[in-house]
Amino acid sequence: MKERVILHADINNFYASVECLHRPEIRNRPVVVGGDESLRHGIVLAKNYAAKATGIRTGETLWQARLKCPGLVVLPPNYPLYLRYARFARQIYADFTDRIEPFGLDEAWLDVSGGDGVLTADTIRERIRRELGVTASVGVSYNKIFAKLGSDIKKPDATTPVSRENYQTVAWPLPVEELLYVGRATRAKLRSYSIHTIGQLAAAPLSFLHGIFGKVGDVLHAFANGQDQSPVMRLNEEALIKSIGNSTTTPRDLTCDEEVKIILFVLCESVCARMREHGFLCRTVAVSIRDNTLFCFERQSKLQAPSHISGEIAGVAMQLFRQHHNWLKPIRSIGVRCSELLPANGPLQLTVFDDDARDKLAALDETVASLRKRFGHFCIQRASVSADRPLGSIDPKGDHVIHPVGFFRNGMLK
Amino acid sequence: MLIAIPRQKFFEQLMVVTKTAASKSTIPSLEGVYIEIRPLAEDSAKITATAANTEMIITASSIYTVSEAKEVSAFALVLPVKIQDVVRRLPGETIQLLFDRENFAVTVFGQGHEARAQSEFRIFGFDPQDFPGTPSFTAPDLCLQMKSPDLRRALRQILFAISADESKPAFTGVHFRLLAEKLVLASSDTFRVATTSCRFSEFSHLKEGVGSFLAPGRLLQECVRTFGEGGRFQTEQTVTLKTERNKLLLESGEVMIFSRLLDENYPDVERVLPKEFAGSSAILTGELIACLERALVLTETGSPVLKFTFEKDGLTVKASSRYGKVQDRVAAKGEGADLEISLNARFLLDMLKVCEGEEVIFRHTGPNRGVLLKDDLYEEFRYFLLPIKS
Numbered sequence: 001m002k003e004r005v006i007l008h009a010d011i012n013n014f015y016a017s018v019e020c021l022h023r024p025e026i027r028n029r030p031v032v033v034g035g036d037e038s039l040r041h042g043i044v045l046a047k048n049y050a051a052k053a054t055g056i057r058t059g060e061t062l063w064q065a066r067l068k069c070p071g072l073v074v075l076p077p078n079y080p081l082y083l084r085y086a087r088f089a090r091q092i093y094a095d096f097t098d099r100i101e102p103f104g105l106d107e108a109w110l111d112v113s114g115g116d117g118v119l120t121a122d123t124i125r126e127r128i129r130r131e132l133g134v135t136a137s138v139g140v141s142y143n144k145i146f147a148k149l150g151s152d153i154k155k156p157d158a159t160t161p162v163s164r165e166n167y168q169t170v171a172w173p174l175p176v177e178e179l180l181y182v183g184r185a186t187r188a189k190l191r192s193y194s195i196h197t198i199g200q201l202a203a204a205p206l207s208f209l210h211g212i213f214g215k216v217g218d219v220l221h222a223f224a225n226g227q228d229q230s231p232v233m234r235l236n237e238e239a240l241i242k243s244i245g246n247s248t249t250t251p252r253d254l255t256c257d258e259e260v261k262i263i264l265f266v267l268c269e270s271v272c273a274r275m276r277e278h279g280f281l282c283r284t285v286a287v288s289i290r291d292n293t294l295f296c297f298e299r300q301s302k303l304q305a306p307s308h309i310s311g312e313i314a315g316v317a318m319q320l321f322r323q324h325h326n327w328l329k330p331i332r333s334i335g336v337r338c339s340e341l342l343p344a345n346g347p348l349q350l351t352v353f354d355d356d357a358r359d360k361l362a363a364l365d366e367t368v369a370s371l372r373k374r375f376g377h378f379c380i381q382r383a384s385v386s387a388d389r390p391l392g393s394i395d396p397k398g399d400h401v402i403h404p405v406g407f408f409r410n411g412m413l414k
Numbered sequence: 415m416l417i418a419i420p421r422q423k424f425f426e427q428l429m430v431v432t433k434t435a436a437s438k439s440t441i442p443s444l445e446g447v448y449i450e451i452r453p454l455a456e457d458s459a460k461i462t463a464t465a466a467n468t469e470m471i472i473t474a475s476s477i478y479t480v481s482e483a484k485e486v487s488a489f490a491l492v493l494p495v496k497i498q499d500v501v502r503r504l505p506g507e508t509i510q511l512l513f514d515r516e517n518f519a520v521t522v523f524g525q526g527h528e529a530r531a532q533s534e535f536r537i538f539g540f541d542p543q544d545f546p547g548t549p550s551f552t553a554p555d556l557c558l559q560m561k562s563p564d565l566r567r568a569l570r571q572i573l574f575a576i577s578a579d580e581s582k583p584a585f586t587g588v589h590f591r592l593l594a595e596k597l598v599l600a601s602s603d604t605f606r607v608a609t610t611s612c613r614f615s616e617f618s619h620l621k622e623g624v625g626s627f628l629a630p631g632r633l634l635q636e637c638v639r640t641f642g643e644g645g646r647f648q649t650e651q652t653v654t655l656k657t658e659r660n661k662l663l664l665e666s667g668e669v670m671i672f673s674r675l676l677d678e679n680y681p682d683v684e685r686v687l688p689k690e691f692a693g694s695s696a697i698l699t700g701e702l703i704a705c706l707e708r709a710l711v712l713t714e715t716g717s718p719v720l721k722f723t724f725e726k727d728g729l730t731v732k733a734s735s736r737y738g739k740v741q742d743r744v745a746a747k748g749e750g751a752d753l754e755i756s757l758n759a760r761f762l763l764d765m766l767k768v769c770e771g772e773e774v775i776f777r778h779t780g781p782n783r784g785v786l787l788k789d790d791l792y793e794e795f796r797y798f799l800l801p802i803k804s
Contacts, residue, residue, distance in 0.1 A: 304581060347803065348803045349802050350605070350800035352798070
């Protein structure tokens, strides 16, 4: 087989760059995009180079950022705008290949096998700069993992090839956490075995890694040695979705079942509306809870029948919560995730006794969705949700952030 | 104490109960079989075998002619279910049981054809005091007597449609409803409903207002296995059914099955069965079974969905999957409107396999609506199956 040529394009400081593009007056000042502090979402989501120079880091709280940099410009996120730019970027990629695998909003893998990788990468960068007014870093390699490493090496607006000839000098000296799927926990574990760089990880025996991490150990070994074989998926949104979920850090810590119920209803409505938009039913509902000590867990349960009815799913979610949470600590964040999706228009075994009531509930959800589309999210609310204005006044669907789709979704770990 | 009894009879008695013994229990004696021996005369004794799990208790007793007896007096112990296998494999027609009263153990001897060929098993049992007693039915609310082949037939016609889903407990049971001279049985797993009835000969209604009850499906499956023709243990031709508050007893000859009734609401089944039909189709049962099984070959595992086209002179069954396509046609006598509908073929086969008549009659009400099936032999047996909406 001929060697693959894979690009990984990463738009530099995506949110902040797009904001600066639209507000020329702040271009040269330190800028961060951050969540709403009044709703306790006040962390740095993105920053520009001026802000980076003051030592601000993504993920830290806005008050910490302001301490480091007086005069910092903090902007609220404008997701529809970012989404528009992400689509523009994908249109550019689509001129080069049909194998595009988005990874979050601002990153994408491109399979351009058969072409000259570095030349294509330079052309793409040039077009993004000229047509969109933002810059991108592109990694060029023979597998997805090294391509992603490459795009992180030189910023902004640069092309970095990681080839079979040079990966040992380019990729291996990098700290191990640069590797995809080495997060905080894995890094800590690796460090305890004195593995600090990707090269050290690559040199570690497979059996040793397998012993520590199980299957993930095999994957890490393959990643570090550039043996990743995973293909670049074709751009096909439907096939990518394995589960639909929504979580929120609540405006204040929750202390009783009633408050949890409000949040669960809000989240389930958002998840169900999204399932409806994508034409899915789900079989499994999972609830994740994070308390004020940041301890978190997730529990799931199977539905009696596939559903996208918000009332039903919220009922199951609430039952799960009641079963598994003991209220020793107040709750900071709750998530609901629906998985085992199946197409809503696929074959469905009808039932004898309860279809009428369910049809009505489905019609109700449908009506609420169309009202919200025309008159805004808050035009209609459940009575229980409007009982507590601050809690009920979050719109997780409208405010939502698109997270990168998991790398392992095509089941390579199975 | 020593007794000698016929091996085969004892084996069959054990067979009736051992399947019910709890497979894993925190009370070890629940995993075994309770055996009680009571001498009746010089040369006869009554042996009672009982097994229990958290859902039900089954007991079978039988009077044995004892060919050899020494120091026989009433005695009980709990033996592991392995006793059944031991009795099955022992040589000879007669086996000797030597009980060790102090240690709750038994030594079983089997004599081969030759004088010197002998098997000897010593089996360790348990103290029987942990074993649950059988509930008493002193003042039953309801007492019915039925012919056991008739009850077996009725149960077979509906038991396949109960649900195995413990999250819908009502649907794991069979609903019984008392009418003037018959007992109406219904089962459903919410995708389909099966209903039939069974005649009873004697009836006493000791408490007013007990007209219906919900019995666990597991227990009734045991009844089919045990009572009447095809049953493993010789029982009488009649079955007595008694309820008392939340308890149920089914008794036939020397076999008794006890259980708790399910305390759940059951929907009105009669209400959901259609009364008016757009068309009907009569098909030979055997032909239809063969046709469905052929078509099923090409369906995906776990999705046994077939497309049915009912016409005046025939039924066409179609399936397609990544393996290919199949089209299978059987003769049918159709009346009224034609119909195209998708059905779960496994659900259909469940019913067809218990049909005893020549023909099965489909009655339909329209696309995406349920079909009602009938066996031409039994007027009371009806099966209502909801289609698959595609």
